[in-house]
Each structure stands twice: as C-alpha cells, then as structure tokens.
Amino acid sequence: MSEQTTTPPTADDAEKATTSTTTKVDDPSTNKLTPITVITGFLGAGKTTFVNYILKEQNDWKICVLENEFGEVSIDDGLVAESMDAPEDLITMDNGCVCCSVRGDLVRTLGQLVKRRHDFDAILLETTGLADPAPIVYTIQTNSKMSENYFIDSIVCLADAKHLPIHLNEIKPNPTDVNEAYQQVAFADKILLNKIDLVSHEEKLSLETRLKNINKTAAILECTKSKVPLDQILGLNSFNMESILTVDPDFFDTQEGDESHHNLEVVQSVGVTFKGQLHAQWFNMFMMDLLRERAADIYRSKGLLSFHGQGNIKFVFQGVHEQINFGPASMPWQDNEERLNKFVFIGKNLNKIELTKSLMDCLYKEEETEKTDNKE
Amino acid sequence: MIDTFQYAGTVKPGTQSPQRKIKQSNTKLILPDYALDGRPKKGSKSPLLPWIIEVKTPEEITKMKASGKLGRYILDLAGRAVAPGVTTDEIDTIVHEAILEAGAYPSPLNYHGFPKSCCTSVNEVICHGIPDDRKLMEGDVVNVDITVYLDGYHGDCSEMFVAGQPDPQAKALLQATYDCWIKACMFVQPGRDYKELGAIMEDHIAPLGFDSVRNFCGHGIGSVFHTTPNILHYRNNEPNGQMATGHTFTIEPMICEGSAKVLNWPDDWTATTVDGKRSAQFEHTLVITPDGVEAMTGKDENSMLQFWEKESQVHKGFWLGTSEAAKKRAETINAAILESS
Numbered sequence: 001m002s003e004q005t006t007t008p009p010t011a012d013d014a015e016k017a018t019t020s021t022t023t024k025v026d027d028p029s030t031n032k033l034t035p036i037t038v039i040t041g042f043l044g045a046g047k048t049t050f051v052n053y054i055l056k057e058q059n060d061w062k063i064c065v066l067e068n069e070f071g072e073v074s075i076d077d078g079l080v081a082e083s084m085d086a087p088e089d090l091i092t093m094d095n096g097c098v099c100c101s102v103r104g105d106l107v108r109t110l111g112q113l114v115k116r117r118h119d120f121d122a123i124l125l126e127t128t129g130l131a132d133p134a135p136i137v138y139t140i141q142t143n144s145k146m147s148e149n150y151f152i153d154s155i156v157c158l159a160d161a162k163h164l165p166i167h168l169n170e171i172k173p174n175p176t177d178v179n180e181a182y183q184q185v186a187f188a189d190k191i192l193l194n195k196i197d198l199v200s201h202e203e204k205l206s207l208e209t210r211l212k213n214i215n216k217t218a219a220i221l222e223c224t225k226s227k228v229p230l231d232q233i234l235g236l237n238s239f240n241m242e243s244i245l246t247v248d249p250d251f252f253d254t255q256e257g258d259e260s261h262h263n264l265e266v267v268q269s270v271g272v273t274f275k276g277q278l279h280a281q282w283f284n285m286f287m288m289d290l291l292r293e294r295a296a297d298i299y300r301s302k303g304l305l306s307f308h309g310q311g312n313i314k315f316v317f318q319g320v321h322e323q324i325n326f327g328p329a330s331m332p333w334q335d336n337e338e339r340l341n342k343f344v345f346i347g348k349n350l351n352k353i354e355l356t357k358s359l360m361d362c363l364y365k366e367e368e369t370e371k372t373d374n375k376e
Numbered sequence: 377m378i379d380t381f382q383y384a385g386t387v388k389p390g391t392q393s394p395q396r397k398i399k400q401s402n403t404k405l406i407l408p409d410y411a412l413d414g415r416p417k418k419g420s421k422s423p424l425l426p427w428i429i430e431v432k433t434p435e436e437i438t439k440m441k442a443s444g445k446l447g448r449y450i451l452d453l454a455g456r457a458v459a460p461g462v463t464t465d466e467i468d469t470i471v472h473e474a475i476l477e478a479g480a481y482p483s484p485l486n487y488h489g490f491p492k493s494c495c496t497s498v499n500e501v502i503c504h505g506i507p508d509d510r511k512l513m514e515g516d517v518v519n520v521d522i523t524v525y526l527d528g529y530h531g532d533c534s535e536m537f538v539a540g541q542p543d544p545q546a547k548a549l550l551q552a553t554y555d556c557w558i559k560a561c562m563f564v565q566p567g568r569d570y571k572e573l574g575a576i577m578e579d580h581i582a583p584l585g586f587d588s589v590r591n592f593c594g595h596g597i598g599s600v601f602h603t604t605p606n607i608l609h610y611r612n613n614e615p616n617g618q619m620a621t622g623h624t625f626t627i628e629p630m631i632c633e634g635s636a637k638v639l640n641w642p643d644d645w646t647a648t649t650v651d652g653k654r655s656a657q658f659e660h661t662l663v664i665t666p667d668g669v670e671a672m673t674g675k676d677e678n679s680m681l682q683f684w685e686k687e688s689q690v691h692k693g694f695w696l697g698t699s700e701a702a703k704k705r706a707e708t709i710n711a712a713i714l715e716s717s
Binding site (some may be wrong): 269288317324326 | 418425426427428430439483484487490495504521523532563591592593594595599601602606607613614615617618629630
C-alpha cells in the first residue's frame with residue numbers, strides 16, 4: 001500500500017502544502033511510561049554516597065537503581081542483584097527500592113524489568129565512565145520495547161564542586177579531544193554540584209559561571225554529601241522537546257559588535273534567534289547536512305520554530321548529537337505572539353555568526369521557491 | 377441513488393461484500409494496533425524528521441524476511457487467480473483466507489478503515505483499488521498489492537497481472553514500469569541518498585512518453601506499516617535521508633500512459649488517472665545490506681515468470697537483489713526458469 005506524499009507535488013499545482021502528521025505530542029506521564037533518569041558523573045563526585053542514600057536513607061521514592069557492572073559505586077554486596085534473570089534474587093529494600101547490576105546488555109535488563117516496572121516510581125541508570133549518553137538515549141527512544149515502556153526523564157550530571165574545575169582543565173593526550181568532564185556537563189539537563197561545602201562562595205560563583213558558558217540550558221543544583229531532594233531530580237520530564245521554552249530569554253540577546261568572547265571554553269552554548277517563517281524543505285536540508293557533518297561536535301541542540309504554511313503550529317525539537325526529537329509544541333503560536341525562531345547548540349567549533357546566517361537563509365522567500373525547485 | 381461522479385474511464389465502483397471481521401477466538405494471531413478501531417497508534421507519537429530512519433536489528437530483519445516471504449507467496453497465489461471473468465472480490469477472498477491460514481494478519485484490513493484485505497487496481501486505477509464484484513475483462517491490467525503482518529512485522533509487495541492477453545500498449549507500459557523500478561532497486565546501497573531514486577525512474581520512463589505519479593510514495597516499513605524514508609518516484613531534491621545497512625523500505629513507482637495527475641473517488645481510497653488512461657505499478661520490500669540490497673519479497677522457484685522479466689533489457693529473469701547472497705540465489709533460480717520458458 002502506498003503512502004501519500006506530504007510535500008506539494010509540483011510548483012505549479014494549485015494544491016496547498018499539506019501538513020505532515022501533526023499529532024499532538026503525548027505527555028509521557030499520561031501514558032504511564034516509567035521515567036529513566038540517567039546519572040553521569042565523575043569518579044569521586046559522590047555517586048556511591050548518592051546511591052546508598054537512595055537505597056537506604058530516603059523513603060519518598062521507590063526507585064530501581066541500575067548500575068554499570070564496572071562502576072566504582074560499591075554497594076553492600078548483599079543488596080545488589082547480579083541481574084534480572086532471577087527475579088527472586090532482587091533484594092527489595094524496606095523503602096521499596098532495588099538495585100541491579102547491568103551486565104552489558106541494558107536492553108535485556110530493561111526488557112526483563114518491564115513486568116515489574118509499575119512497582120517503581122522511577123529508574124535511575126547510573127553510568128560510570130560513560131561520558132556520552134547518546135547510545136542509551138538512542139536505544140530507549142528507538143527500540144520499540146523500550147519506547148513503549150520507558151522514556152528518558154533527564155540526564156543528570158553529578159559533579160564534585162571542588163575538583164570539577166581541575167577536571168575541566170585537563171588536557172587530553174590528543175589536544176583536540178574533549179575531556180570527559182566537558183562532555184558530561186555539555187550533555188546534562190541538570191548538574192548537581194556536590195560537596196558545595198568544600199568550596200568558597202567565590203569559587204562556587206566562578207564555577208557556576210563557567211558551567212553556564214558551557215551549557216546554558218542545564219539547571220544547576222547545589223548539594224552536600226550527595227543528599228539531594230529527589231523531587232528535584234526525578235520526574236522532571238526535562239528531556240523533552242519543549243525544553244527550549246524554559247531557556248532564559250536573555251541568553252538570546254545579540255550584542256552587536258561584541259565579537260570578543262569572554263567565553264574561552266572548548267565546549268560552548270551558542271544561541272541563535274530571529275523573526276520570521278522558515279521554509280520547511282530548506283530548513284530540513286540544512287539541518288540534515290549540519291547534523292550529518294557536525295554530529296560529533298554538536299552535543300545537544302534545542303529549537304523553537306515557525307514554518308511557512310503551517311498556520312499557528314509552534315514546532316519544537318531537542319536532540320543529542322544527530323538524534324532529534326521533533327514535533328508540535330503543546331501550545332500553538334498565540335495571535336499576538338511574535339514569531340521568534342530560537343536555537344541553542346551546545347558543542348565545539350560552533351560559529352554563532354555562521355549558524356545564524358545559514359539558518360536565516362532558510363527563511364521562506366516567495367520569489368525564490370521555483371528557482372530552487374529546479375536547482376540540483 | 378444516482379452516482380453523479382465524473383469517472384475518468386470505464387472502471388467504476390462495484391458492490392463490495394461485507395467487511396470481514398477477524399474471529400475473536402483466534403487468540404494466537406498477533407494483530408496490528410489499528411485492527412480493531414482502524415487507527416494506527418505506533419509511529420504517530422512524535423513525527424520523525426524525514427532523514428531520521430530506523431535501523432533494524434538482525435533479529436528484526438529475520439522476522440521481516442519471513443513476512444516478506446509470506447507476502448510473496450500470497451501475491452503469487454493471487455496472481456494465479458487472475459483471469460477474465462474473475463471478480464476482484466474473489467481474489468481478495470483467496471488472499472484473506474490464505475493469510476489467516478498462515479497465521480498472519482492482512483495489513484490493509486481496517487488500516488485507516490480500509491475495507492478489504494488487499495488492493496486491486498485495474499487499468500486506470502493508480503492504487504488503493506477496493507476489491508468488489510467487478511469482473512475482470514480480457515486485456516485488463518491489474519495490480520494486486522499485498523501486505524501481511526506476521527509476528528509483529530509487515531511485508532509489502534505488489535505486481536501487475538494481465539487478465540488474458542495484453543495489447544501492445546499494455547506491454548509497453550508494463551515493461552517500462554518494471555524496468556524503471558528494477559533500475560531504482562539496483563541503485564540502492566549504503567551511503568547513497570534516497571532522493572536520487574526518483575530521477576532514475578523518471579529518466580527511464582519519460583523518454584518513452586510515460587509519466588510518474590507524484591501523490592504517492594514508497595515508504596519505510598517494519599513493525600509500523602508506513603514510516604520514513606519517503607521514497608519519491610520522480611526527480612526531486614528532498615532531504616529524505618541517506619541509505620544505510622539495516623534500513624527496510626519499499627520502492628513502488630506508479631507509471632501512467634497519459635497524465636500522472638490523480639483523481640480521487642468519493643470512497644476516499646481509490647485513486648485513478650484524470651484522463652482514463654492506464655497506470656502500472658510494482659513493489660518490493662527491500663533491506664539494505666553492507667554489500668548492496670535484497671528484495672525480501674523477491675520471487676522464488678514457485679513464482680510465475682512474466683514477459684517483462686523475460687524481455688527486460690535492465691535485468692533478465694527474477695531480480696532478488698545486488699548482495700552476493702541474493703545474486704547467487706538468483707543465478708540458480710534463473711538458470712532453471714529461463715531455460716524452461
């Protein structure tokens with residue numbers, strides 16, 4: 001059975017552009033998918049303390065902790081199940097939490113967990129040594145068994161406020177490589193600055209400024225002894241397409257003439273904003289090429305878009321490397337709302353001026369439409 | 377009631393038999409999510425960007441090869457039934473019962489409310505013809521489009537059949553459609569762009585005076601019936617993604633003797649040409665391998681050898697793919713069937 005095309009067949013056809021399937025995005029919580037919070041973090045940041053806190057000290061959340069088998073998090077032997085193969089081996093704590101070691105195959109473990117997942121409020125996936133969460137995100141979003149049961153709630157980076165600056169300054173053997181600390185900060189939706197009691201006020205402010213320069217969109221939460229109010233890191237739904245809507249509008253202020261970057265970080269957040277309606281096909285072509293060529297350099301991206309021919313539908317996207325989640329926002333453009341396109345890119349070697357120009361080239365232009373249809 | 381619709385040609389809607397319901401007692405049958413209420417749920421949650429294409433795992437590809445094989449078996453069965461005097465509803469009955477017998481579900485049935493288990497598109501019908509009580513006549517060319525849903529995966533294929541003997545113009549149309557389709561299939565390999573397929577097909581048929589339909593496209597397929605990539609069958613520059621190992625999709629050009637513009641019937645499904653001239657189509661479900669492409673719905677030693685396969689200047693005999701494995705299989709089968717024909 002053939003599929004109907006969604007782009008207009010010919011330039012001279014009187015047909016208007018039909019909208020692509022713009023089904024309302026389902027809120028994961030209404031579909032009762034189990035949220036997965038991915039915890040990244042540096043050695044010594046306090047993950048052992050954090051996991052133990054979850055399993056033994058708190059009583060508000062029933063959490064299933066999945067640990068990387070090579071992780072440095074040491075839980076009392078008796079509490080960690082080897083795998084999900086034998087459900088009777090899963091030791092349930094007094095507070096309803098369990099802990100299981102993932103031996104290589106995350107999909108298999110999560111698959112086995114499906115029948116028990118309603119016992120838990122959330123899953124905490126601890127990923128020692130993994131700087132780039134992209135493979136996990138890809139699997140959970142594209143594998144149908146995964147996406148029917150789970151969704152990524154957020155990527156949280158647990159960092160040691162005292163030592164993070166040192167880690168960020170570390171130069172890799174190959175100087176063009178980005179070190180793990182940068183990557184973890186760049187990918188995060190939320191950064192937990194632990195051991196905050198060990199740094200001075202000035203050191204803290206300086207570090208937070210630095211982190212904002214790298215990742216403008218991540219929220220920073222301070223804590224001591226890994227004690228974090230769990231409702232501030234779980235059940236946030238921050239890894240969603242609409243997250244760009246909460247980015248500080250001031251970030252997008254273009255300061256003309258301010259070419260000199262105070263920002264000397266290897267990985268940076270670049271914001272682009274401009275008015276108008278985008279040409280869907282040109283935008284798609286640009287993004288496809290950009291993400292294909294620069295996938296390794298672009299860690300996270302977010303966008304808010306207005307397209308010509310799509311009425312008042314507001315489009316949003318967010319992505320990790322080249323995997324993009326895209327769709328209509330839950331609220332359309334209001335009648336008196338200015339159609340402001342916004343983009344945030346977190347990555348390296350990003351040229352704000354070039355990106356702005358290339359994106360603005362995708363704005364809809366009436367008289368050029370036919371010309372480009374014939375262009376090869 | 378008097379039908380005032382201006383039909384383009386001689387094919388008009390007949391009477392449909394009642395829609396078949398799958399018996400509830402058949403509990404082993406895995407149903408697609410739209411089987412009961414007609415509305416697909418999977419794949420419609422978060423619209424993909426056109427270049428984002430699912431890569432199937434080896435296990436999934438194994439399952440798709442199974443559904444592809446079944447689809448071919450059913451299509452061959454349907455094709456053997458085509459003859460003057462046979463109604464398209466009789467073909468649908470054969471198809472429906474054989475699919476259920478094999479433990480699968482006929483994917484078109486109730487897909488967005490489609491009333492039957494396969495599509496039968498006669499002469500000027502471009503696609504999505506609904507089986508009814510119209511009797512096939514001598515010289516009719518008909519496309520039978522089969523999709524089966526076996527063990528959670530769809531397999532989609534279609535082929536042209538002639539009731540009786542084709543006239544010379546029909547032969548030319550079918551040959552051109554087949555040749556442009558195989559040319560496009562042969563182009564598929566990792567690293568190439570999907571958008572290039574359209575020009576290959578258009579460039580083959582246009583010099584022969586034919587036109588390619590723009591309103592319908594080939595599609596990605598798997599646990600979902602229709603998904604990315606979109607395969608346009610005409611010259612285009614759409615950012616529809618890059619071919620990679622593990623992609624599964626269809627190529628299904630609709631080629632017309634006259635204008636490729638579409639006239640939609642009031643039944644909201646049947647699409648015909650606007651000038652009443654005929655249209656032809658072929659379809660495979662393909663999988664991209666590291667060394668090329670394979671037709672998961674390819675023919676086997678039990679399939680009919682058609683005149684366009686015998687006489688093609690693009691590829692003689694059955695085309696099964698460009699991978700080493702597919703080429704070997706084709707060599708063996710073709711040696712036997714081309715000899716005996």
